[in-house]
Amino acid sequence: MKLGILSAIIAAAGVLGAAGPAVQGAAVTGTVKFTGTPPANPKVDMSEEDACKGKYTADPVVTVTGGNLKDVLVYVKSGLPAGQKFPASTAPVVVDQEGCLYHPRTLAVMAGQPLEIRNSDPVLHNIKVVAKRNRGFNISQPTRGMKTTRTFTAQEIAIPIACNVHGWMHANLNVFTHPFFAVTGADGAFTIRGLPAGTYEVEAWHEKLGVQTMSVTVPATGSTPANFSFKAGS
């Protein structure tokens, strides 16, 4: 009952957020590139798991397609007006366990926004979240098609998600108290929308390649470019 009211409020706030001022304002758009030869990804031996073996042979920590870097979190690190509250979206962010890997492996949600964890594998996965500022948890999904939803409360970067049944499975979760973040897909592109005019520190974070930051000044409307580039060994 309590949860129902709460989610109704969040939903209402989310609708307002989606239709209201949040989509107005400025955008920061760009591409995250990778130059040089990407580091080799760790090999994964899934022979012990019949349902997954052969599908993937490496853990795709660094994925570069045509020079574009996938799975990079880009977010506004500082510059937002202090004390401003942003409503959380009710649209769940989905992470799927398929072929005994997480898809996608870099996740970002707002505090209060649901994270939906799905299992597309016909095997047991446990989902262990080890957080510091949020409450971690450890739950099990022993069947294909199972879905579990969880929310988080506090801003925290790089929360590890792991499966202990399959020790090679890793993802990372990022929780924000604002909506100004994005994760790159295979094309390396990202867009952060709805920023008020101002100067922001924007950070690009990759689980293996580290971080890059740049200062971006945006006007009241329109799109401002911010392109990042990671290098081998950087």
Add this chain to the structure above:
Amino acid sequence: MSRAGGRSGGRAVAMVLSAGAVLLSARPPVRPSAQEGQGGGRGKELYDKWCAECHGETGAGDGSAATRMLPRPRDFTLAVFQIRTTASGELATDEDLRRVIDEGMPGTAMPGWRDRLNAADRDAVIGYLKTFSTFWEGATPQPIDMGRAPRSSPEGIAEGRAVFEQVECFKCHGDAGRGEGQSAPTLTDDAGQPIRAADLSESWNFNGGSTVEQIYTRLRTGLDGTPMPSFSDVIDANVITDEQLWRVAQYVRSLSPREPPRPSDVIRATAVTALPAAPDDTAWSGVERYYVPLVGQIVVKPRWFAPAVNAVWVQALHDGQTLALRLTWHDRSRSPDPAWDEWLGLMRDAMGNGDAPLPDEQGADRLHLQFPARWSDDLELPFFLGGSTRQPVTLWRWSSDGDKLEEGTSTGLGRFTPAASGNAAHSARYDRGEWALQITRPLVPADSAAAIPFVPGRAMPIAFFAADGSHGEDDVRGAVSAWYAIYLDVPAPPRVYIAPIVAVLITAGLGVAVVRRAQKRATETA
């Protein structure tokens, strides 16, 4: 000075609070000691004295003794607790914390404090350890409603086994439940330290208790901070029913004996006419099993604080000519096993900062039996760790490397001289996390100068050492027992069985005679 001030201040707050509590809800007042524990006072005093050496002064689980322990002491700054009645991710209730402090955590370095600190002091410590994390501010953790166990039955236990397979408990805990599952060698806790899947056949070592209700609670809540997940969502998603989860708990409980085993000083070798041929011979099934607990060898360097083998079970028989021993012990790996390379690496990182680094390669699994090299009842027992120069011991050293049994003499742990020839024969089996080793030896060996004789009717001291190669246990690293005694029954001569029968017959005969005479007299007088 400041401490005294804090205490009286705390007391004043406690009085106000308890007065308020009485007025508002007519509940019993808040215990003053718990209030004092907040932010100092008695709780801090006790914590610093009894807890900080392991858990650290700031509660971060980094006390001076912490690196010698596996699992490591709890880090209270994270406020993540294994043993709870709350959902995964929640804090523990006071009752949950109290239970761990009262009972301790079996199989870890955490002792129970019920007999060492009074109830008020234990509450004060609970109050104080909540000051290490801001998660406790304003939190009132709520226990899950656990419902009630369905009546246990053989069918229920069989269903529990089926669900155990369906939700793949065996992935970590293994088909036999001894913690030998295929994922077991890769398991780490939240801090990245190696952690072993629980041996479900040793319920007396369960951290949260061994009853069906307690096991069910662990299934519902998971053990946060460890790889063991909660299965509450599995019920919510209708993958299995609540009753089925109870069945899993009942099945798990059925894997252990009803009562925890108790060590007995004397291992009896019963006299029989024929000895079993191998450790898996069914003739062993009816023979009494003696439980011998083992502890880490922490006397001789390199000392070992994380023993893999926690007990050996011993069975013994003899036929007047030969002694047969059957030794079984749980060992999650048949070393060396490439699947356990990762585990050895984790162990090297976790425990390699001790007296000497851990080996780079997995060694063999080992079991040693130890007897005094010379023995009569008026002699003093040799030093239990491999004897001494003055009082050497006889060792029978079995190793999984080539499945060899070596006999010889030891004058101290690691100081072994093999005998020219052996008198014992052996046979070993490994099955899903358990070794079974049968050793036979003539009571009076051919080479009587090199080996001690076993004499029916007399007790012979015996001690044990066990090591798991995949766990990094090489050299003198392993688990040891104190001295026990093995007593060979004297075979009963035939007259022992005939004499009572004769006595019964004579007594019965006399009785009949007496009764007849009495009856005869009675008829005569009538």
